[in-house]
Amino acid sequence: MYKRFIILAYLLFFVPLIFIVNFLFDIITLEKIQGLPVFLPIVFCSFGLFFASKAYQIQKSALTISAVIANLVLFLFPFIYMIGGTAIFGV
Template sequence: MKKMFIILAYLLFLVPLIFIVNFMFDIFTLEKIQGLPVFFPLFFCSLGLYFASKAYQIEKNTLTVSAIIANIILFLFPFIYMIGGTLIFGV
C-alpha cells in the first residue's frame, strides 16, 4: 500500500513537471493549452502531497519526505512564476 502511495505521489509530481518543462522550452507545441501547464501543479501536486503524507504516516523514510518536499516545491511554482514575472517584466 505504501509503495502505491509513493508511486502516485511521484507520478503526480512528474506529470506537471513534464508539462512545465515543455511550456518553458517549447519542445513540442500545445496550442490548445497555452498557459494551462503552469497551473497544473495546483491540482496535481495537492493530490500528490496527500498521497505522500499518507505514505509518510505509514512509514517514515527519506523517499516519502522527498516526495512531500518535491510536491510542495512544485505546488508553489505557479505563485513564484507569477510573482517573478510581475517583478521582472512588470506585467
C-alpha cells in the same frame, strides 16, 4: 499500500513537471493548452501532497520526505512564477 502512495505521489509530481518543462522550452508546440501547464501543479500536486503525507505517516523514510518536498515545491511553482514575472518584467 505505502508503495502505492509513493508511486502516485511521484507520478502526480512528474506529469505536471513534464508539461512545465515543455512549456518553458517549447519542445512540442501545444497551442490549445497555452497557460494550462503552469496551473496544473495546483491540482496535481495537491493530490500528490496528500498521498505523500499518507505514505509518510505509514513509513518515515527519505523517499517519502523527498516526495513531500518535491510536490510542495512544484505546488508553489505557479505562485512563484506569477509573482516573479510581475516583479521582474512588470507584466
